[in-house]
Amino acid sequence: MLKLLFAFGKGQTTDKVENFADKHAITILRQQIRDSAKAAQAAKKALAISMAQQQQEEAQLQRLNERIADLEERTLIALEQNKAELARESAEAIANLEAERELSEKAVSHYRKENSRLKAKVQKAKTTLNKLERGYRLADVTDKTQRLRSNDSDLCNASLSDAQATLQRLQSKQAEQELSNDFIDSFDDENSAEGVIEKLASNGCGPALRTSADDVIARLKQCKTASI
Numbered sequence: 001m002l003k004l005l006f007a008f009g010k011g012q013t014t015d016k017v018e019n020f021a022d023k024h025a026i027t028i029l030r031q032q033i034r035d036s037a038k039a040a041q042a043a044k045k046a047l048a049i050s051m052a053q054q055q056q057e058e059a060q061l062q063r064l065n066e067r068i069a070d071l072e073e074r075t076l077i078a079l080e081q082n083k084a085e086l087a088r089e090s091a092e093a094i095a096n097l098e099a100e101r102e103l104s105e106k107a108v109s110h111y112r113k114e115n116s117r118l119k120a121k122v123q124k125a126k127t128t129l130n131k132l133e134r135g136y137r138l139a140d141v142t143d144k145t146q147r148l149r150s151n152d153s154d155l156c157n158a159s160l161s162d163a164q165a166t167l168q169r170l171q172s173k174q175a176e177q178e179l180s181n182d183f184i185d186s187f188d189d190e191n192s193a194e195g196v197i198e199k200l201a202s203n204g205c206g207p208a209l210r211t212s213a214d215d216v217i218a219r220l221k222q223c224k225t226a227s228i
Contacts, residue, residue: 026140033132040125047118054111061104068097 071094078087 026136029132029136029139033129033136036125036129036132040122040129043118043122043125047115047122050111050115050118054108054115057104057107057111061101061108064097064101064104068094068101071097 071090075087075090075094078084078090
């Protein structure tokens with residue numbers, strides 16, 4: 001049971017870390033590129049120092065070879081002149097210089113191998129860093145484009161929804177206003193003096209306000225009778 005709980009807790013932690021890394025991948029990648037650039041710069045600096053030391057060692061080796069060659073020539077002359085003591089002293093100096101030269105040659109060989117390795121490492125780091133920077137720029141643009149597209153879509157949907165709600169409110173308000181105006185007009189018509197008089201006249205209360213068809217026929221009949 002404890003193993004299961006431990007595995008479960010470890011799995012949750014891993015999921016959280018992965019989710020965090022996915023969510024902030026652009027920021028993490030940017031920082032990793034910065035760190036890689038610093039490491040590449042440090043490697044270039046180390047290579048420059050090592051190449052300078054190689055150059056110094058090669059110069060030292062060149063001086064040793066020249067000194068040994070000079071001593072060998074002088075030693076031969078001493079031997080030709082039967083100056084054995086000087087020849088031996090010169091030979092001892094040559095032996096010491098040759099021992100020093102051997103060490104210098106090893107140092108130069110080491111510098112050459114190490115610098116060759118460092119050059120390849122720096123070049124590889126440079127190439128990888130360039131790829132990372134190009135990839136980051138592309139990923140950053142893609143991420144921003146996707147975010148903008150998502151925001152635009154959300155904004156568009158929200159704007160459409162808001163516009164529809166506004167239109168519905170406006171139409172409802174206008175319909176309410178129209179209905180209100182109709183009631184007001186009807187109320188005014190029904191309660192005005194003219195409206196009351198017209199209603200009374202139409203129900204035979206008092207003289208008619210306008211001539212009816214029956215009145216016209218009666219008048220015409222009366223006129224006809226009078227003419228006879």
